[in-house]
Amino acid sequence: MxxxxxxxxxxxxxxxxxxxxxxxxxxxxxxxxxxxxxxxxxxxxxxxxxxxxxxxxxxxxxxxxxxxxxxxxxxxxxxxxxxxxxxxxxxxxxxxxxxxxxxxxxxxxxxxxxxxxxxxxxxxxxxxxxxxxxxxxxxxxxxxxxxxxxxxxxxxxxxxxxxxxxxxxxxxxxxxxxxxxxxxxxxxxxxxxxxxxxxxxxxxxxxxxxxxxxxxxxxxxxxxxxxxxxxxxxxxxxxxxxxxxxxxxxxxxxxxxxxxxxxxxxxxxxxxxxxxxxxxxxxxxxxxxxxxxxxxxxxxxxxxxxxxxxxxxxxxxxxxxxxxxxxxxxxxxxxxxxxxxxxxxxxxxxxxxxxxxxxxxxxxxxxxxxxxxxxxxxxxxxxxxxxxxxxxxxxxxxxRIDRAGTARGAELISSQYVRAGSWLKTHVPADSVLAIGEAGIVPYISEHRYIDLFGLNDKVVARMPGYWFYKKPTDYVLSRDPDYIVLAGDMAPDPGWAARFPPHLREQFMSHRRFLYPHGDALARSAAFRERYREIAAVGRPSSADNFVIFCRINEGPTTRTCRRPLL
Incomplete structure (x- = not known):
């Protein structure tokens, strides 16, 4: 020994x-x-x-x-x-x-x-x-x-x-x-x-x-x-x-x-x-x-x-x-x-x-x-x-830490995350089904049922091809027919981003807006999404890319929900 x-x-x-x-x-x-x-x-x-x-x-x-x-x-x-x-x-x-x-x-x-x-x-x-x-x-x-x-x-x-x-x-x-x-x-x-x-x-x-x-x-x-x-x-x-x-x-x-x-x-x-x-x-x-x-x-x-x-x-x-x-x-x-x-x-x-x-x-x-x-x-x-x-x-x-102790470049628990969760909790019915990619603090605060667009909490999306952030579950999400869809992106129009779309879409609903992840772009290009959903609120800061754009389902029928107007 x-x-x-x-x-x-x-x-x-x-x-x-x-x-x-x-x-x-x-x-x-x-x-x-x-x-x-x-x-x-x-x-x-x-x-x-x-x-x-x-x-x-x-x-x-x-x-x-x-x-x-x-x-x-x-x-x-x-x-x-x-x-x-x-x-x-x-x-x-x-x-x-x-x-x-x-x-x-x-x-x-x-x-x-x-x-x-x-x-x-x-x-x-x-x-x-x-x-x-x-x-x-x-x-x-x-x-x-x-x-x-x-x-x-x-x-x-x-x-x-x-x-x-x-x-x-x-x-x-x-x-x-x-x-x-x-x-x-x-x-x-x-x-x-x-x-x-x-x-x-x-x-x-x-x-x-x-x-x-x-x-x-x-x-x-x-x-x-x-x-x-x-x-x-x-x-x-x-x-x-x-x-x-x-x-x-x-x-x-x-x-x-x-x-x-x-x-x-x-x-x-x-x-x-x-x-x-x-x-x-x-x-x-x-x-x-x-x-x-x-x-x-x-x-x-x-x-x-x-x-x-x-x-x-x-x-x-x-x-x-x-x-x-x-x-x-x-x-x-x-x-x-x-x-x-x-x-x-x-x-x-x-x-x-x-x-x-x-x-x-x-x-x-x-x-x-x-x-x-x-x-x-x-x-x-x-x-x-x-x-x-x-x-x-x-x-x-x-x-590069600033005076408030905030680290540049990190996805922080910032005000727009909290504001988005609080807005959804206040204005969206409790029995609604929502779809979102950032499945952290927003779902935690709002307490609704969610479809995870990144797939961490959804077995079907998880097994789709592509790395975590780059999955495009457009057809699957629309088949689930969520009442609201929450996408991350800029609040301000971006003409350069709009140029990526076909000419007949540039002036249409939401074609000017830049989204942070590919699933947002894929939904923006989907005719079914444009027909069934409309934007009702945007929460965040105009100078930040970590904003949330909220869309509500507008299809007619006995299950139609009343789309709330933004409280901004």
Whole structure:
């Protein structure tokens, strides 16, 4: 059994100086994380309210559904949905109060991930645990994208914390030789699978890892206990999903992956390439356009972090097997991102969960050269190197925070989203059926039944060809005959956009208006849509593209509804 890393770490931490230095380091890094979180406090995405709507229906007894009676799994994290449902019992169901509370919860999980990164770095560099832990946590916090998503309202910080501590327990268990197999890694592997789809991959790798050790007689047969527990926990997730939703995979998978596998993998590859290089123009042609909407990043945000982590994983010295194991976990997450096709949101959300592992490995790479320096110089040089690796200015320059804490370029929970939801709740009958693409805060506030034009919460649209934003479910939507259709687009006429239409349509109903997504253009070109629907309201700011144009069905018959005039 290898106890060297435990002995070295405990000897350093038991001294008064070591404990005092660690407290100061943890406090410093935590305060820095809080500062970054406050800077990005206005960073929120509409998708958070998709999960909130499922949680709200669950809390009200309708089950984890988007529309009562329709069993579709349009959320990506079962654990985060349950956390949101529990949070509603404390803060209520008000949209703005809920997003503020979930940001606080996310920040707490983010701090837990920072502590996990500190602990992991200590385990990887037992001869300098305090220095390694401090540098690893500092690199993680200063990456910029990690604190952004800590307050983004989604499950990313929870997943980061689980991965960090999963790696800690796995490394420490291997160091003890598994004389008494621990169930801690198995329990966290189950939590990973329940938190994100990529977590199931890590859980499968964990089980294979244990079985391989038993087959090679590196571990006793008792090791099969944690492997069996992990397999049962993951099987329970898939079993419950199949029993309730009738699918083995969440509907979000089909909505975001209904393109050719090669095309999806190419999008994922260039998503990772942009993180490594900061380049956008070179990959915009091949990657998902909306994932590159922020433009070129002034500083390569991932090259230094990935390069330092690679050096830390392969450098000679003690605990190399643990460092290679940590690097393997990080590489598995990056490969999963490639297979999934990347993500459309700014800030490299799908790659952030690998940051705690990469940061700990970066600390291992730094500690070797720093050994040759005097203590005071060592700390100064280490902090400077951590800032270069983390590159916080990449995120700061990319998002350009204003005085209100609003991040430029993000799909924020802005006034027009709230206004659109409130207008629909006030002026549209409660039993109406609506169609919309942005299925977050607007449906959450208005509380109507919705058809999701992006397909996250609709099984039929999800399986249509094309990537998530580029589906054109015109015939399907019109066959459902919704009472109202809500489209995102500019409020001001755009003559340049009107030129795209045939001449006989340019002066007709709605032909001048530019819509934000292809499904809006497809509906605008549909004769059936122009005959059956008319515009009744436009909610938003004239200078913004994130506005909502509301159309009402005008067909005659016993089911005709009275189209409300806009209250603007």
């Amino acid at each position: 290898d106890h060297s890393f435990r002995i070295a770490r405990h000897l350093a931490s038991r001294t008064h100086t070591g404990r005092h230095a660690k407290r100061i380091g943890v406090a410093t890094v935590s305060l820095l994380a809080l500062l970054f979180a406050w800077t990005y406090r206005g960073f929120s995405f509409d998708d958070a309210f998709i999960t909130f709507r499922y949680a709200k229906n669950l809390a009200e007894g309708a089950g984890p559904v988007f529309n009562p009676g329709e069993r579709v799994e349009g959320f990506s994290s079962s654990v985060w949905m349950l956390v949101s449902a529990l949070l509603m019992t404390v803060v209520g169901k008000d949209a703005l109060s809920l997003i503020a509370a979930i940001k606080v919860v996310g920040l707490l999980f983010g701090l837990l991930a920072v502590l996990g990164c500190w602990r992991l770095a200590e385990d990887l560099v037992p001869e300098r645990p305090s220095l390694a832990g401090f540098l690893g946590a500092l690199v993680l916090v200063t990456t910029g994208y990690f604190p952004i998503w800590a307050v983004g309202g989604l499950e990313t910080p929870l997943f980061c914390a689980e991965i960090a501590w999963f790696a800690v327990f796995l490394v420490e268990e291997r160091a003890t030789g598994r004389a008494k197999p621990s169930f801690r890694p198995a329990l966290l592997a189950i939590a990973l699978a329940w938190t994100r789809p990529e977590g199931a991959l890590l859980a499968a790798l964990f089980c294979c890892h244990l079985l391989l050790d038993v087959a090679r007689r590196r571990a006793s047969w008792r090791t099969l206990g944690p492997a069996l527990a992990c397999a049962c926990g993951v099987a329970l997730l898939f079993g419950l999903r199949w029993a309730y939703y009738g699918e083995l995979l969440p509907n979000t998978y089909y909505a975001k992956s209904s393109q050719a596998r090669l095309s999806s993998a190419m999008s994922g590859f260039f998503y990772v390439f942009k993180w490594l290089t900061g380049l956008d123009a070179a990959v915009h042609r091949w990657s998902i356009p909306v994932s590159s909407a922020m433009g070129d990043i002034p500083y390569p945000p991932g090259a230094a972090l990935f390069g330092a982590a690679l050096l830390g994983a392969v450098r000679p010295g003690g605990r190399r097997s643990a460092r290679l194991l940590t690097g393997g976990l990080a590489l598995a997450l990056i490969c999963a991102t490639v297979v999934e096709g990347g993500d459309w949101m700014p800030g490299f959300r799908f790659l952030v969960p690998a940051f705690p592992l990469l940061a700990a490995l970066s600390a291992a790479a730094l500690c070797g050269p720093l050994e040759r320096l005097r203590p005071g110089v060592r700390l100064l040089v280490g902090i400077s190197a951590a800032l270069v690796i983390g590159a916080p200015w990449a995120a700061l320059l990319q998002f």
